Amino acid sequence: xxxxxxxxxxxxxxxxxxxxxxxxxxxxxxxxxxxxxxxxxxxxxxxxxxxxxxxxxxxxxxxxxxxxxxxxxxxxxxxxxxxxxxxxxxxxxxxxxxxxxxxxxxxxxxxxxxxxxxxxxxxxxxxxxxxxxxxxxxxxxxxxxxxxxxxxxxxxxxxxxxxxxxxxxxxxxxxxxxxxxxxxxxxxxxxxxxxxxxxxxxxxxxxxxxxxxxxxxxxxxxxxxxxxxxxxxxxxxxxxxxxxxxxxxxxxxx
Amino acid sequence: xxxxxxxxxxxxxxxxxxxxxxxxxxxxxxxxxxxxxxxxxxxxxxxxxxxxxxxxxxxxxxxxxxxxxxxxxxxxxxxxxxxxxxxxxxxxxxxxxxxxxxxxxxxxxxxxxxxxxxxxxxxxxxxxxxxxxxxxxxxxxxxxxxxxxxxxxxxxxxxxxxxxxxxxxxxxxxxxxxxxxxxxxxxxxxxxxxxxxxxxxxxxxxxxxxxxxxxxxxxxxxxxxxxxxxxxxxxxxxxxxxxxxxxxxxxxxxxxxxxxxxxxxxxxxxxxxxxxxxxxxxxxxxxxxxxxxxxxxxxxxxxxxxxxxxxxxxxxxxxxxxxxxxxxxxxxxxxxxxxxxxxxxxxxxxxxxxxxxxxxxxxxxxxxxxxxxxxxxxxxxxxxxxxxxxxxxxxxxxxxxxxxxxxxxxxxxxxxxxxxxxxxxxxxxxxxxxxxxxxxxxxxxxxxxxxxxxxx
Numbered sequence: 154x155x156x157x158x159x160x161x162x163x164x165x166x167x168x169x170x171x172x173x174x175x176x177x178x179x180x181x182x183x184x185x186x187x188x189x190x191x192x193x194x195x196x197x198x199x200x201x202x203x204x205x206x207x208x209x210x211x212x213x214x215x216x217x218x219x220x221x222x223x224x225x226x227x228x229x230x231x232x233x234x235x236x237x238x239x240x241x242x243x244x245x246x247x248x249x250x251x252x253x254x255x256x257x258x259x260x261x262x263x264x265x266x267x268x269x270x271x272x273x274x275x276x277x278x279x280x281x282x283x284x285x286x287x288x289x290x291x292x293x294x295x296x297x298x299x300x301x302x303x304x305x306x307x308x309x310x311x312x313x314x315x316x317x318x319x320x321x322x323x324x325x326x327x328x329x330x331x332x333x334x335x336x337x338x339x340x341x342x343x344x345x346x347x348x349x350x351x352x353x354x355x356x357x358x359x360x361x362x363x364x365x366x367x368x369x370x371x372x373x374x375x376x377x378x379x380x381x382x383x384x385x386x387x388x389x390x391x392x393x394x395x396x397x398x399x400x401x402x403x404x405x406x407x
Numbered sequence: 408x409x410x411x412x413x414x415x416x417x418x419x420x421x422x423x424x425x426x427x428x429x430x431x432x433x434x435x436x437x438x439x440x441x442x443x444x445x446x447x448x449x450x451x452x453x454x455x456x457x458x459x460x461x462x463x464x465x466x467x468x469x470x471x472x473x474x475x476x477x478x479x480x481x482x483x484x485x486x487x488x489x490x491x492x493x494x495x496x497x498x499x500x501x502x503x504x505x506x507x508x509x510x511x512x513x514x515x516x517x518x519x520x521x522x523x524x525x526x527x528x529x530x531x532x533x534x535x536x537x538x539x540x541x542x543x544x545x546x547x548x549x550x551x552x553x554x555x556x557x558x559x560x561x562x563x564x565x566x567x568x569x570x571x572x573x574x575x576x577x578x579x580x581x582x583x584x585x586x587x588x589x590x591x592x593x594x595x596x597x598x599x600x601x602x603x604x605x606x607x608x609x610x611x612x613x614x615x616x617x618x619x620x621x622x623x624x625x626x627x628x629x630x631x632x633x634x635x636x637x638x639x640x641x642x643x644x645x646x647x648x649x650x651x652x653x654x655x656x657x658x659x660x661x662x663x664x665x666x667x668x669x670x671x672x673x674x675x676x677x678x679x680x681x682x683x684x685x686x687x688x689x690x691x692x693x694x695x696x697x698x699x700x701x702x703x704x705x706x707x708x709x710x711x712x713x714x715x716x717x718x719x720x721x722x723x724x725x726x727x728x729x730x731x732x733x734x735x736x737x738x739x740x741x742x743x744x745x746x747x748x749x750x751x752x753x754x755x756x757x758x759x760x761x762x763x764x765x766x767x768x769x770x771x772x773x774x775x776x777x778x779x780x781x782x783x784x785x786x787x788x789x790x791x792x793x794x795x796x797x798x799x800x801x802x803x804x805x806x807x808x809x810x811x812x813x814x815x816x817x818x819x820x821x822x823x824x825x826x827x828x829x830x831x832x833x834x835x836x837x838x839x840x841x842x843x844x845x846x847x848x849x850x851x852x853x854x855x856x857x858x859x860x861x862x863x
Binding site: 201202203204224225226228229230234235237240241243244245246251252254255256258259262294295311315 | 808810811813814815816817818819820821822824825828829831832833835836
């Protein structure tokens with residue numbers, strides 16, 4: 154579904170991602186872990202198409218399309234979704250009408266009929282239940298005045314409504330208490346299907362107790378330095394990142 | 408002693424009257440004043456003729472403002488002076504309900520219609536005789552209320568255009584609601600510019616009175632049927648008696664060649680509440696002078712505004728909130744959106760007089776610049792003479808948040824649509840405060856259309 158080959162990217166001339174390669178197949182959940190400053194969030198932003206990041210090399214193919222050639226909106230319409238680490242507040246833009254517009258854009262791109270208000274509200278009702286989201290939040294402006302937890306829940310709620318093929322969760326666990334974490338992870342799990350995939354970016358192993366990954370990657374200094382199964386996450390939790398950093402420093406490979 | 412004082416006053420007045428205007432601006436002003444004087448209508452009472460005479464003299468002394476005047480620093484009226492200024496005549500062509508339908512907001516209202524400043528009775532919808540008096544000024548000249556308030560509130564001594572209007576207005580709206588009454592429908596004062604002649608000048612003059620405890624909503628809107636370089640110079644006076652509540656919504660959407668200069672002056676008694684909205688999207692040059700005098704304890708004023716300029720438009724708001732007495736509140740909330748080469752001006756003056764302890768005054772002006780060539784001059788001006796007051800002000804100038812645009816795009820919404828949604832949200836923050844549902848909904852739709860157009 155997603156194939157990243159030797160991706161190099163940076164911001165304002167500073168390289169951050171260096172020859173990063175990664176492959177995600179349909180039905181899989183991958184986790185990317187790593188110390189702060191390693192390039193985890195940069196990867197998420199580059200994949201979503203943030204223009205502040207400059208891609209200097211490599212290729213990314215998403216279901217056969219050249220992802221890097223697509224505008225952010227076309228990536229979303231092609232089925233890519235980023236749950237932001239810091240969802241932005243947008244005063245004056247109503248949550249419901251925003252999400253309806255977004256869903257209809259995605260449906261149009263998939264060749265499906267646009268939904269009217271009644272049909273849309275049906276979906277909203279179902280999905281708010283899934284995320285235990287207070288439906289009254291949706292009558293407010295996008296993320297405005299939401300608590301940290303509500304913002305994160307709202308991201309996953311949007312994901313549930315848009316039904317992307319590939320969801321990238323950028324530190325969705327940060328700032329969540331254990332109950333909220335359980336709800337959010339539960340939502341993500343219920344949305345897992347053989348024909349979609351997820352890339353879960355996290356600093357801590359905690360989230361991976363709830364969203365169990367098929368593959369775990371460790372991203373250090375812009376490269377994936379180690380890949381393993383879910384047990385790698387446990388090992389990182391126990392031993393921290395230092396041993397990997399040391400190994401990278403001494404011979405370039407852990 | 409008294410005689411001396413009297414003499415002094417007289418000599419001062421004579422001195423003033425004797426000031427011979429000099430320089431090209433003053434000479435031009437004098438020529439224009441003479442031309443308008445010929446169109447003086449009959450039938451105005453003596454007291455009003457006296458007031459008009461004084462205003463005419465004052466206008467002659469003041470002359471047209473130039474950018475050397477502090478109050479007109481950013482707004483040059485030079486293009487107005489290029490035009491052959493003359494009183495707009497009465498249209499001969501028939502104007503039908505259909506012609507003006509798109510300017511009615513689809514609103515079920517009592518409506519007065521003026522075309523080029525002239526009263527148009529066929530197109531009006533008036534209330535039954537009762538608590539709400541509604542009609543044109545000349546029809547109410549005998550009213551003692553009118554005599555008490557007309558041309559008593561809008562100051563002519565420093566503002567040429569207010570003096571000019573006072574000296575030469577011919578018609579306008581008279582609205583008066585009786586004590587403790589609530590108007591059954593909003594009142595819509597609709598001013599249409601129809602003249603095809605450049606320089607045709609309309610001078611609407613409106614008086615809105617709300618007696619003790621009365622409640623009233625008024626829409627004052629300006630629109631064009633022609634694309635000529637017409638001029639509107641309007642003055643609206645409002646007097647709110649004790650406990651009265653008036654919502655006044657001005658909508659200015661004149662054509663892109665028109666010039667619009669207006670003064671709105673409110674005077675508020677104890678515990679009265681005035682809400683003013685100024686939505687300005689039209690005209691090549693628009694200047695709104697919006698002022699209120701909080702003249703007794705417990706009075707409160709809300710001044711909302713939205714100006715929207717593109718192409719080479721200049722839209723100027725000068726507001727004055729005069730806290731003359733203690734325990735009054737004012738909240739001012741203005742948003743500007745400027746594209747292309749448009750120029751916005753916001754000058755928000757707040758006076759807190761010595762007696763006005765426990766004043767609570769707040770002012771916000773936020774501006775969105777959509778192009779590198781758009782400009783805004785924004786200036787809060789606080790003059791505080793009391794010590795126990797709460798006054799805050801803030802002005803911001805910025806572009807659309809790229810972060811917000813990206814967020815919307817990342818959900819599948821196209822870049823242009825995302826920008827439009829954000830601009831609309833910014834405008835909606837002001838429009839949403841209008842308490843007349845139908846007007847609010849129509850304005851939202853109208854703005855959406857305008858943004859769609861400008862995005863193309």
